[in-house]
Amino acid sequence: xxxxxxxxxxxxxxxxxxxxxxxxxxxxxxxxxxxxxxxxxxxxxxxxxxxxxxxxxxxxxxxxxxxxxxxxxxxxxxxxxxxxxxxxxxxxxxxxxxxxxxxxxxxxxxxxxxxxxxxxxxxxxxxxxxxxxxxxxxxxxxxxxxxxxxxxxxxxxxxxxxxxxxxxxxxxxxxxxxxxxxxxxxxxxxxxxxxxxxxxxxxxxxxxxxxxxxxxxxxxxxxxxxxxxxxxxxxxxxxxxxxxxxxxxxxxxxxxxxxxxxxxxxxxxxxxxxxxxxxxxxxxxxxxxxxxxxxxxxx
Amino acid sequence: xxxxxxxxxxxxxxxxxxxxxxxxxxxxxxxxxxxxxxxxxxxxxxxxxxxxxxxxxxxxxxxxxxxxxxxxxxxxxxxxxxxxxxxxxxxxxxxxxxxxxxxxxxxxxxxxxxxxxxxxxxxxxxxxxxxxxxxxxxxxxxxxxxxxxxxxxxxxxxxxxxxxxxxxxxxxxxxxxxxxxxxxxxxxxxxxxxxxxxxxxxxxxxxxxxxxxxxxxxxxxxxxxxxxxxxxxxxxxxxxxxxxxxxxxxxxxxxxxxxxxxxxxxxxxxxxxxxxxxxxxxxxxxxxxxxxxxxxxxxxx
Numbered sequence: 013x014x015x016x017x018x019x020x021x022x023x024x025x026x027x028x029x030x031x032x033x034x035x036x037x038x039x040x041x042x043x044x045x046x047x048x049x050x051x052x053x054x055x056x057x058x059x060x061x062x063x064x065x066x067x068x069x070x071x072x073x074x075x076x077x078x079x080x081x082x083x084x085x086x087x088x089x090x091x092x093x094x095x096x097x098x099x100x101x102x103x104x105x106x107x108x109x110x111x112x113x114x115x116x117x118x119x120x121x122x123x124x125x126x127x128x129x130x131x132x133x134x135x136x137x138x139x140x141x142x143x144x145x146x147x148x149x150x151x152x153x154x155x156x157x158x159x160x161x162x163x164x165x166x167x168x169x170x171x172x173x174x175x176x177x178x179x180x181x182x183x184x185x186x187x188x189x190x191x192x193x194x195x196x197x198x199x200x201x202x203x204x205x206x207x208x209x210x211x212x213x214x215x216x217x218x219x220x221x222x223x224x225x226x227x228x229x230x231x232x233x234x235x236x237x238x239x240x241x242x243x244x245x246x247x248x249x250x251x252x253x254x255x256x257x258x259x260x261x262x263x264x265x266x267x268x269x270x271x272x273x274x275x276x277x278x279x280x281x282x283x284x285x286x287x288x289x290x291x292x293x294x295x296x297x298x299x300x301x302x303x304x305x306x307x308x309x310x311x
Numbered sequence: 312x313x314x315x316x317x318x319x320x321x322x323x324x325x326x327x328x329x330x331x332x333x334x335x336x337x338x339x340x341x342x343x344x345x346x347x348x349x350x351x352x353x354x355x356x357x358x359x360x361x362x363x364x365x366x367x368x369x370x371x372x373x374x375x376x377x378x379x380x381x382x383x384x385x386x387x388x389x390x391x392x393x394x395x396x397x398x399x400x401x402x403x404x405x406x407x408x409x410x411x412x413x414x415x416x417x418x419x420x421x422x423x424x425x426x427x428x429x430x431x432x433x434x435x436x437x438x439x440x441x442x443x444x445x446x447x448x449x450x451x452x453x454x455x456x457x458x459x460x461x462x463x464x465x466x467x468x469x470x471x472x473x474x475x476x477x478x479x480x481x482x483x484x485x486x487x488x489x490x491x492x493x494x495x496x497x498x499x500x501x502x503x504x505x506x507x508x509x510x511x512x513x514x515x516x517x518x519x520x521x522x523x524x525x526x527x528x529x530x531x532x533x534x535x536x537x538x539x540x541x542x543x544x545x546x547x548x549x550x551x552x553x554x555x556x557x558x559x560x561x562x563x564x565x566x567x568x569x570x571x572x573x574x575x576x577x578x579x580x581x582x583x584x585x586x587x588x589x590x591x592x593x594x595x596x597x598x599x600x601x602x603x604x605x606x607x608x609x610x611x612x
Contacts, residue, residue, distance in 0.1 A: 038415050038416060042412045042415065042416065045407075045410070045412050046412065046416065046418075049407055049413075049422070052404070053422060053425045053426070056425060056426060056428070056429065056485070056488075057425050057428065059429075059437070059440045059441060059444060059485065060428055060429070060432065060440070062440065062443075062444060062451060063436075063439075063440040063443075066443060078451075078454070121328075122328045122329050122332065123329065125325045125326070125328060125329070126325060126326040126328070126329035126330075128325055129321070129322035129323075129325035129326045130322075130326065132322075133321065133322035135319070135322035135323065137323075138322070141326060141330070144330075144333060145333075148333060148337050149539075150538075150542050150594070150598065151337055151341065151591075152542070152545075152546035152567075152587075152590055152591065152594065153546065154546050154547075154548045154567045154570060154571070154587070154590070155341075155344060155546070155570070155587035155588075155590055155591055156336065156337065156340045156341070156344070156587075157570075157571070157574070157583075158344065158347060158570075158574045158580050158583045158584050158587060159339075159340035159341075159343040159344045159347060159584065160336060160340045161354070161574075161580075162343070162347070162352075162354075162358055162580065163335075163339070163340060163343070165354070165357075166357065166358065178332070178335075178336070179336060181332055182332040182333060182335065182336030182337065183336065185329050185332050185333060186329075186333060189329055214321055214325070242433065243433040243434055243435070245434065245435050245549050245553075246548055246549065246571075250575060261433060261435040261436075264435050264436065264439055265435060265553055267439075268439075268442070268553075273442075275443045275446070275449075278439050278443065279439070279440070279443060281439070282436040282439045282440055285433055285435070285436050286431070286432050286433060286436045289431050289432070289433060290428075290431045290432070293427070293430075293431040294424075294431070297424070297427065301427070301493050302497075304490075304493075305490075305493050305494045305497050
């Protein structure tokens, strides 16, 4: 309950007058709800706290029990040092960044063009395209892995970033396009019509008029796409056989030892792998949640 | 004339790149998967060297005895159990987030952020964190339980058949709960306040207004949540593969892991494709039946 109390105090200090009425409604009876709720939140938060904490504990302490006296003794960045010295993580991290950033840029470009078509033109086949976009959301990726593997083997795209980027672009394009169409529908069509009358081509309209207006939408789609690519494991695991090309998620899976696992290193790797998505998600929380849930509910 | 034809071609040109990658990665492989399911092929052969297999891939799968077991695991433990738990707990948390008590104490923002956190953690990372928590000898759960005197020695949660499914379920529910909560919160927020006021004017108590306003409004949202979570979980490969690999023994074998090991460990791409076809069929049947049932229920209301 300490968090509740401190939160209430900071709020009370920063906004005194208008909140008084609601504060007076706070009843002791509320604790019947608040205490169990706080316990549930702690349970939800615990694995993340434990991951962070374990990544900072020294190796020898990790297998010993925790007592009140040694909780905070000897915390260090030692596991992180071992992660980058003794495993391939120093390579996996740039690998993931290269694949995900270039994949995201391509997906956003493709989705913006297609979204513009779906938002601005009533063309024949438009309902079919929308249907395909929604249907792909329901198609199991794991079923695609065998045929795509064979197809990419024929095209000599296995064990290359190019192959993985193409896969990632393909699996993120449907949702990105659906989201982009929604954002573009919110931009008044009169604006691009005006630009057209001035003689601008479609591409000029998209780049010069639409993109600046729909910038927050583009960022949301980009971040959603990046997170989906950053999280992906199956295709990266199957496609990238040489160790120097592995991505972060495949790297973590490789850290589970057959006999005994260095948990300090695994937790350090987990923190590093979670960092980009946690940061991006927190920065754009509200809009991302709205976008992702809309993407799921849309039909 | 040429200008207008160019203009009418524009939507097709603009959506061409999107349709190209979708066709290359979804449509063509889906069709090819069907062909492959009736062939014998290893990853070291090119597709041209495939031999016709007839129904062999399917009959072999059936007679090996592993497949019914894996199918039952997939439907019951991996999918049904986790979806039911997510819906139950998710609905509770969504209602809690919308409760006036949290607003009164100005705790809504903090609570919402905490509930979202597991969703920000990549699946592989969530699995790593939980494997360490559940570790048989030095994991924190075992240390806590022995410390409290509840057990004498560490329980290898992921390595014994009596606890392994519950452990995997805990991981899935933990990581995938925020999505359900957020969709349900969005659903709850879309209910107009006037309807509750009207219900109150009609003398409806808390239970009656829940039944007559909240439930009918949530029904379409719940339909979509169930559809999406069932399909995503049914097809999920990572949770089982990275926690147990299907073990101990084959206790947690599911269709997705069977597909992967058949194709890439036993080097039998045809068998993998056959399992994939079976999975697609099960999901297609589920989606059709489910949508039909939920939509007729909506009509009779």
